[in-house]
Structures are given as structure tokens and as C-alpha cells.
Amino acid sequence: MRELFPIFKAHPELVYLDSAATAHKPQGVIDALTTFYADDYATVHRAAYRPSLKATELYNQARETARRFLNAAHWEEIVFTRGTTDAINLVALSYARTHLKEGDEILISEMEHHSNLVPWQMTGFKLRFIPMNAQGVLEWQGKITPQTKLVALAHISNVTGTVNPIAEIAREAHRCGAVLLVDGAQAAPHHPIDVQALDCDFYAFSSHKCYGPTGVGVLYGKRALLEKMPPVQGGGDMIERVELERTTYQQPPLRFEAGTPSIGSVIALKAALDFIEGIGRPELAAHGQSLLQLATEGLKTVPGLSIVGTAPEKGPLITFRIEGVHPLDLATWLDLRNIAVRSGHLCAQPCLRAFGLEAAVRASFGCYNTKAEVEKFVRLVAQGAASLLTSLTQQAQLARC
Numbered sequence: 359m360r361e362l363f364p365i366f367k368a369h370p371e372l373v374y375l376d377s378a379a380t381a382h383k384p385q386g387v388i389d390a391l392t393t394f395y396a397d398d399y400a401t402v403h404r405a406a407y408r409p410s411l412k413a414t415e416l417y418n419q420a421r422e423t424a425r426r427f428l429n430a431a432h433w434e435e436i437v438f439t440r441g442t443t444d445a446i447n448l449v450a451l452s453y454a455r456t457h458l459k460e461g462d463e464i465l466i467s468e469m470e471h472h473s474n475l476v477p478w479q480m481t482g483f484k485l486r487f488i489p490m491n492a493q494g495v496l497e498w499q500g501k502i503t504p505q506t507k508l509v510a511l512a513h514i515s516n517v518t519g520t521v522n523p524i525a526e527i528a529r530e531a532h533r534c535g536a537v538l539l540v541d542g543a544q545a546a547p548h549h550p551i552d553v554q555a556l557d558c559d560f561y562a563f564s565s566h567k568c569y570g571p572t573g574v575g576v577l578y579g580k581r582a583l584l585e586k587m588p589p590v591q592g593g594g595d596m597i598e599r600v601e602l603e604r605t606t607y608q609q610p611p612l613r614f615e616a617g618t619p620s621i622g623s624v625i626a627l628k629a630a631l632d633f634i635e636g637i638g639r640p641e642l643a644a645h646g647q648s649l650l651q652l653a654t655e656g657l658k659t660v661p662g663l664s665i666v667g668t669a670p671e672k673g674p675l676i677t678f679r680i681e682g683v684h685p686l687d688l689a690t691w692l693d694l695r696n697i698a699v700r701s702g703h704l705c706a707q708p709c710l711r712a713f714g715l716e717a718a719v720r721a722s723f724g725c726y727n728t729k730a731e732v733e734k735f736v737r738l739v740a741q742g743a744a745s746l747l748t749s750l751t752q753q754a755q756l757a758r759c
């Protein structure tokens with residue numbers, strides 16, 4: 359698998375454990391991007407010449423692939439966005455602003471990435487929060503009320519790794535008259551996703567975490583909802599008829615894709631989704647679970663280390679802290695030994711604070727990671743912690759002198 363990723367040819371020593379932030383790109387995805395720019399480049403939807411017709415066809419094929427990837431019922435339910443953040447902002451700016459009224463509430467959770475928190479704060483509607491227990495499992499029962507009009511939750515937390523029971527929550531949200539948006543940024547790269555079985559109303563994910571290019575992502579929305587939503591950006595491509603004083607809009611999804619889109623990136627996203635499907639998401643999930651289990655067992659033996667998030671069902675990532683060791687120091691120490699991990703607030707400050715932390719270290723796994731890499735990582739975490747603690751003790755002694 360590593361051989362399919364040119365980055366590991368350029369940097370054979372690299373142990374990359376930050377796929378939850380962004381994943382590396384296989385040659386096939388890079389080829390799809392460069393082939394489009396080198397051989398097939400043209401705009402979409404506008405022109406009668408053959409290169410443009412071909413670009414439009416490739417663009418439409420990508421939409422069909424994304425539809426299949428999520429098992430959406432209709433291609434019209436797939437909107438290309440700039441990523442998960444952009445998709446959530448689209449729903450906040452379009453759906454929430456036009457379907458919620460004063461007194462209505464938006465329910466999110468304490469574990470959300472800032473992308474699934476700040477856009478809802480910006481709507482000005484009252485927010486309520488589902489708490490987590492000490493394991494990082496949402497205590498959501500009884501939290502959806504008749505005032506709740508929108509529920510927005512991560513499918514998999516980027517901090518605790520918790521897999522949330524989306525189908526169950528969707529049922530309860532609908533029983534109470536609310537819609538459910540799922541932030542699928544951490545689930546899409548590993549987890550089989552069936553938006554019809556989940557019965558969520560919106561589902562968002564980013565290409566770059568799915569081995570695809572940056573700057574593109576997908577918003578799934580149920581057709582009946584998208585049809586009732588106004589566009590949030592005006593411009594080319596999203597219009598039907600424009601007069602000087604007024605405009606009528608295209609049907610979804612084009613209504614939400616104003617301007618020339620990221621054509622090459624969308625086409626390369628198709629290659630990335632094909633890549634994932636080629637391996638198989640059950641296989642990817644099983645690989646992630648075996649690395650997670652190995653890392654969990656290993657890290658548990660490191661003195662002073664506590665794992666943030668111990669839910670029974672987790673995605674392939676593990677967040678932790680070590681008593682007396684600053685996460686940034688450990689991440690830098692590991693980086694000097696070619697191990698890339700994430701450190702800091704993980705774009706989820708309230709989530710970390712719920713565990714009494716301002717920062718932590720996170721290792722996350724992709725299809726290219728191996729058991730040997732995880733073993734090396736665990737070994738070096740133990741060594742790094744010991745070495746950093748020793749130097750801190752020495753510094754304290756020197757300071758006393």
C-alpha cells in the first residue's frame with residue numbers, strides 16, 4: 359500500500375500518523391489531477407466545444423461516484439463544496455437561517471470540531487449541547503426536545519474517536535420534528551456510509567481526508583430539503599434566468615455551486631473515492647481497528663499516559679496526554695525521529711476542556727500505516743516521555759541551584 363503513495367518514496371523514513379488531519383495522496387489521484395490539467399482541461403457546464411463536454415462528463419461522473427459512495431438516492435442530492443467546513447456553513451447559512459425562527463434551538467455536542475460549532479454560533483440561534491461521559495460517549499437520550507429544530511453531530515469524533523449512533527439519533531430527531539446534519543469528516547475515509555439507512559438529512563465530508571485533493575468536499579442533502587433551500591452565493595452556474603432586477607435559480611445541486619468549480623479537484627476526488635472503494639471500506643475499517651488496538655494496548659503501558667476517549671466503538675485514532683509532558687514537546691521530539699503526530703487543541707477546544715485539557719497528542723491511522731510503524735511509535739512515545747521528564751527534572755534542579 360505504501361508504494362502507491364509517492365510521498366513515502368520521497369520520504370521513506372516518514373511515519374505519518376496524522377491522517378485524521380489530512381491524508382496523503384495515492385499516485386492514481388495525483389494522475390487524475392495532472393491528466394485533467396495536462397490533457398483534458400476545459401470549463402464545465404458552459405461551452406459547446408468537445409473538451410468542455412468531456413470535462414462536464416468527468417465532473418458529472420464524479421457526482422455519480424459520490425452519490426454511490428454515500429448511497430444517496432439521487433445525484434441531485436450531492437453538492438460539491440470546498441470541504442466539510444464549507445458544507446456545514448452552507449446548511450447554517452441556507453437551511454438554518456430560513457427554516458428556524460426565534461425560540462428554536464440547535465442541538466450539537468461537546469465533542470464537535472470547531473467546524474461543527476462556530477457556524478451554528480454564527481446563526482444567532484440558541485445552542486444546546488449534548489454532554490459526554492468520562493469515556494467520551496454522548497449522553498444524548500432525552501436531549502432532543504420539541505424546541506430542537508436542528509441536530510448537528512460528528513459521525514466520528516476527531517478527538518475521542520467515538521462512533522456516534524447516528525441512525526438512532528436520526529430516528530429521535532425526526533420523532534421530535536428536527537433535522538439531523540452529520541459531520542462525516544472522520545467517518546468517510548474508513549467507514550461504510552449509507553445515508554439512506556442512517557436516514558440523516560445532511561451529511562458532510564472532505565476530500566482531503568479521503569486521499570483526495572484539498573479544497574473540495576461533499577454535502578449530501580435530502581432532495582426535498584435542498585429544493586426548499588435558498589442559495590448562499592450568487593454568480594455563474596447557479597442561475598436559470600437573470601434579469602437586471604431579479605434572478606431565478608437552478609435546481610439543486612447547481613444552485614449551491616456558484617462560479618467555476620474546482621473541476622480538477624472534483625475529478626481527482628472521484629479517483630480518491632474509487633481508490634477507497636477499490637480497497638473496500640470494511641477492509642479499511644478492519645485495518646484501522648487492528649492498528650488502533652495495537653496502539654491502545656501499547657500506549658496503556660506508558661507510565662503517566664491517559665487516553666482521551668475510551669468509547670467501545672472508535673474510529674482509527676487515539677488521543678492521549680502524559681502527566682508532566684507538554685503535548686507540543688512530545689510531538690516535536692517525535693518529529694525529530696520522523697514520526698508525525700498531531701498536537702494542540704485538535705480544533706476542538708471545548709471537547710478537550712471537557713476532559714480538563716487545553717492540549718493533547720493524537721495519532722491517527724490511514725491505509726498506508728503498518729503494525730511495525732505503530733510499534734515504533736509506541737516505543738518512541740515511551741522513550742520520549744521518559745527523556746522529556748528527565749530533562750524537565752534536570753532543568754528544575756538547575757533552576758533551584
Ligand code: PLP
Nearest residue numbers: 441442443471473516541543564
Ligand atoms: N469535522 C471534523 C470531525 C474534522 O475532523 C474536521 C477536520 O479535521 C472537520 C470537520 C473540518 O474539515 P475541513 O477542514 O476539511 O473542512
